[in-house]
Amino acid sequence: MxxxxxxxxxxxxxxxxxxxxxxxxxxxxxxxxxxxxxxxxxxxxxxxxxxxxxxxxxxxxxxxxxxxxxxxxxxxxxxxxxxxxxxxxxxxxxxxxxxxxxxxxxxxxxxxxxxxxxxxxxxxxxxxxxxxxxxxxxxxxxxxxxxxxxxxxxxxxxxxxxxxxxxxxxIDQKILSFYEKIRRWAGNTAVVPVRKQACYGCYIKINDKTYSEVIKSSEIVTCPHCGRILYIESEIAEA
Ligand SMILES: [Zn+2]
CATH class of the missing domain: 1.10.287.1490 (Helix Hairpins)
Structure with missing residues (x-):
């Protein structure tokens, strides 16, 4: 990651x-x-x-x-x-x-x-x-x-x-302030995992394109439905 x-x-x-x-x-x-x-x-x-x-x-x-x-x-x-x-x-x-x-x-x-x-x-x-x-x-x-x-x-x-x-x-100040902005409304669910190809903040399934971007995880990817920052949990274990 x-x-x-x-x-x-x-x-x-x-x-x-x-x-x-x-x-x-x-x-x-x-x-x-x-x-x-x-x-x-x-x-x-x-x-x-x-x-x-x-x-x-x-x-x-x-x-x-x-x-x-x-x-x-x-x-x-x-x-x-x-x-x-x-x-x-x-x-x-x-x-x-x-x-x-x-x-x-x-x-x-x-x-x-x-x-x-x-x-x-x-x-x-x-x-x-x-x-x-x-x-x-x-x-x-x-x-x-x-x-x-x-x-x-x-x-x-x-x-x-x-x-x-x-x-x-x-952390890059732009990314930091982006995170803080989401945190203001999403609180502790500003950064959520993707499970079964669904956002674990809003529980809505994400499309294949977004999903593959999250899996790649080279950039910050947000949920197209709610705007929370997404990540794949298995990658964390590896990291
Ligand atoms: Zn969402």
Whole structure:
């Protein structure tokens, strides 16, 4: 094979290698994002339970205030009862006392119910907090792992870029810019093999004339259908 197509095949292979790191980098980013998502979800759940605990605590304290007010009311009614003379007044006062006692009973029941609920919520909160600690530890592990993996990838990529740079200097600038132009739309399929007399970029059969030119491979041959640069694989093995 002549130097021209061979050089492009090699260059295209380096470009493929450089691009092959992209999914790895994306995977790392996804892993980090997923772990952050879990942490965010846990934090959201913690915040939700915390605010519900706080709400219950506010209700408990307002019931406590109510109880102390009712207790004061009952005490003053006890004093009043000593000054009362008529039965009608006595009945009215006793009715008020009954209502106050009922309210106190209800408030106490509510305090018990809310306290029990908060006890359970606090248990859940404790579990969630320890879960969060674990998630954060895991995340810092993932992060430091990702950093070292990214460093390794960047190092390999830098090496490939250097090789690419050295190779592209030796390639005819016209051919290079021709390749770059195809690469802009064809990406990593800018240079494709011909298999069963078909272009492996667009999968359309090429005519005999083009096919024989590719086999000769003395010049750059492009697919008449899609414009990608073609080569015969067996020739590479020989080269
Ligand atoms: Zn084609």
């Amino acid at each position: 002549s130097k021209k197509p061979q050089e492009l095949i090699e260059l295209s292979s380096i470009d493929k290698d450089i691009d092959s790191y992209t999914p790895q980098l994306e995977l790392l980013e996804k892993k980090i994002a997923r772990s952050q998502e879990k942490i965010d979800d846990a934090k959201e759940e913690i915040a939700g339970i915390s605010s519900s605990i706080e709400e219950n605590a506010t209700k408990i304290s307002s019931f406590n205030i109510q109880i102390s007010e009712l207790a004061t009311q009952l005490k003053s009614s006890e004093k009043k009862s000593k000054e009362i003379s008529t039965e009608k007044e006595m009945r009215a006062l006793s009715l008020e006392d009954d209502i106050a006692r009922e309210k106190i009973t209800f408030a106490n029941e509510e305090i018990n119910r809310l306290s029990e609920a908060n006890e359970k919520k606090n248990e859940i909160l404790e579990e969630l907090n320890s879960e969060l600690v674990k998630l954060e530890a895991k995340q810092s592990e993932i992060n430091s792992e990702a950093v070292s993996q990214k460093e390794a990838i960047e190092k390999s990529k830098a090496e490939l870029f250097a090789t690419r740079e050295a190779k592209s200097i030796s």
